[in-house]
Amino acid sequence: MxxxxxxxxxxxxxxxxxxxxxxxxxxxxxxxxxxxxxxxxxxxxxxxxxxxxxxxxxxxxxxxxxxxxxxxxxxxxxxxxxxxxxxxxxxxxxxxxxxxxxxxxxxxxxxxxxxxxxxxxxxxxxxxxxxxxxxxxxxxxxxxxxxxxxxxxxxxxxxxxxxxxxxxxxxxxxxxxxxxxxxxxxxxxxxxxxxxxxxxxxxxxxxxxxDYRFDHQLANDDKENKTGTPKCFKAKDGVILAAGGFSSDxxxxxxxxxxxxxxxxxxxxxxxxxxxxxxxxxxxxxxxxxxxxQLNPYTNPTERGFGTSALFTNHCANDYGLSVNPKTGKRFMNEHAGRKVKSDAIFACMAQSDKNDNYPVNICDQAAVDANNIAYTKKGVEEGSIKKFNTLEELAKAYNIPLEPFLETIKNFNEYVKNEKDPEFGKPLTKADVNGIGITKAPFYASETTPKILYxxxxxxxxxxxxxxxxxxxxxxxxxxxxxxxxxxxxxxxxxxxxxxxxxxxxxxxxxxxx
CATH class of the missing domain: 3.50.50.60 (FAD/NAD(P)-binding domain)
Structure with a gap:
């Protein structure tokens, strides 16, 4: 053999x-x-x-x-x-x-x-x-x-x-x-x-x-792990390979x-x-x-892995709200774009600090949370990966976002929702897309984002x-x-x-x- x-x-x-x-x-x-x-x-x-x-x-x-x-x-x-x-x-x-x-x-x-x-x-x-x-x-x-x-x-x-x-x-x-x-x-x-x-x-x-035992401590489990008893199994009609990707390799x-x-x-x-x-x-x-x-553009730098805030960021903040650069208080991408487009934009935003940690802040209001499954938000708020604020001013202060340009960004975005058109980034904002939901109804919610390897x-x-x-x-x-x-x-x-x-x-x- x-x-x-x-x-x-x-x-x-x-x-x-x-x-x-x-x-x-x-x-x-x-x-x-x-x-x-x-x-x-x-x-x-x-x-x-x-x-x-x-x-x-x-x-x-x-x-x-x-x-x-x-x-x-x-x-x-x-x-x-x-x-x-x-x-x-x-x-x-x-x-x-x-x-x-x-x-x-x-x-x-x-x-x-x-x-x-x-x-x-x-x-x-x-x-x-x-x-x-x-x-x-x-x-x-x-x-x-x-x-x-x-x-x-x-x-x-x-x-x-x-x-x-x-x-x-x-x-x-x-x-x-x-x-x-x-x-x-x-x-x-x-x-x-x-x-x-x-x-x-x-x-x-x-x-x-x-009786194989995956070993998390090994640098390369496929190559180094010798555990288990060898067996050979026959498949008369054939084999279906459905073993997933290699994101953790x-x-x-x-x-x-x-x-x-x-x-x-x-x-x-x-x-x-x-x-x-x-x-x-x-x-x-x-x-x-x-x-x-592919990288996941919804994951939080304060959490390990997928965490508790990713679904909120995706379906509440990105679908209905916006994402801002905390250095400028301004939007920097189409929040409904594909994952690669968003991940690239987020990395560019993060790079605006010496430590590569200028994490974007994703924001929505109570109406956006109500439009989604409450499970997307509840646990993240409880564990602190999603922050909740009574006013936009409190939110800006918590993330050191310059207030004046930030409030101008919110004002402009709400106008885009009203007019059902985003002239800056082309995010779909028709009634069918966001049902008139902007960032107007307190309380307001926010999370940070960093891409992690997904698929x-x-x-x-x-x-x-x-x-x-x-x-x-x-x-x-x-x-x-x-x-x-x-x-x-x-x-x-x-x-x-x-x-x-x-x-x-x-x-x-x-x-x-x-x-």
């Missing part, structure tokens, strides 16, 4: 390793003829988040015996800590609100933020199938608020939200349905290491380690984007590493757009059937499917807000239907 070590593979880089794979068939992967399988299933799913769970459920619907594995002790990955908002173009709540949507408008929004790097055929699948996923989730018991909300980069409101404002509102019902199915097996603390192929190059199983992400230094925080859970992606690349999967890594747009290339594409043959790798953040092509340079759920749910569904 011949294998290439992970260290040597990564030293080669993707291009060199793939060239080797082309010259030496199936180099670096395990062959079934050399393997004694410990267990056998129809389908194996790697990952237990939105994409993996949806893929598992769809395969189970078809009568398949399915193994779903999770390397961490807790299932759900980043999906559990997701905000619970999902883009569903042309959904029932849009129609009830009189909002018109279309495939053309949806794709145009995605291409604008994605800088035309998106694979349009994949976007078309999401548009065509998002409502199927939405309706299926309701049958599992996922509860929605009935509202349609705005999200960064979308030209209209098209996102639905769970009642509990968390991805757990989706994951828990999905896992409950999986656990009740006699054909389903879920194994936690099970680390995927390698694919196993047959004599024709078809993926027929995986090598993994049971400092070394790997810095190879893609060197300026995202290892001291830049991420909102991802610590298990979001590159190991599964690297294994797919060893197999010959085509890696695309790995250098496009990896790149990954393995897939086609419209969720089959993984080989970099040398340009054909699907037999027996291998992928869905969610571990894939590339859907989002291009930057994804729209709430689009990760749409991507994961739709292509998880597609993978489970086709394998």
């Amino acid at each position: 011949k294998e290439i070590s992970r260290r040597n593979f990564m030293k080669m880089g993707a291009t060199g390793a793939l060239a080797l794979a082309a010259s030496s068939a199936n180099a670096g992967v395990l062959e079934a003829k050399d393997i004694k399988f410990d267990e056998e299933y129809d389908v194996i799913v790697i990952g237990t988040g939105f994409a993996g769970s949806m893929a598992t459920l769809q395969a189970l619907k078809r009568g398949k015996k399915v193994l779903m594995i999770e390397k961490m002790g807790r299932s759900g990955g980043n999906s559990v800590i997701n905000a619970g908002n999902m883009a569903v173009p042309n959904n029932e709540f849009q129609k009830a609100a009189g909002i018109k949507d279309s495939k053309e408008a949806f794709i145009a929004d995605c291409l604008k933020d994605g800088q035309n790097l998106n694979h349009v055929d994949l976007l078309e699948v999401i548009y065509d199938r998002a409502n199927d996923a939405f309706e299926y989730l309701k049958t599992l018991g996922v509860e929605f608020t009935g509202k349609v909300i705005s999200a960064s980069g979308h030209s209209i409101k098209r996102a639905v939200q769970s009642k509990n404002t968390s991805g757990a509102g989706y994951v828990l019902p999905m896992h409950d349905a999986i656990d009740k199915n006699p054909n389903a097996v879920t194994k936690r603390r099970t680390k995927f290491d390698d694919f196993i192929i047959d004599e024709n190059g078809r993926v027929v199983g995986i090598k993994c380690r049971e 400092k070394w790997f992400r810095m190879q893609q984007v060197p300026y995202l230094k290892d001291n830049i925080e991420t909102v991802s859970q610590p298990g979001a590493t590159s190991g599964a992606l690297v294994a797919a690349m060893k197999l010959g999967a085509n890696p695309i757009q790995l250098s496009w890594i 990896c747009m790149g990954g393995v290339e897939i086609n419209t059937k969720a089959q993984v594409i080989n970099a040398t043959t340009h054909e699907p790798i037999a027996g291998l499917y992928a869905a969610g953040e571990i894939t590339g092509g859907v989002h291009g340079a930057s994804r729209l807000g709430t689009m990760s759920m749409a991507d994961c749910m739709v292509f998880g569904m597609v993978a489970g239907e086709n394998i």
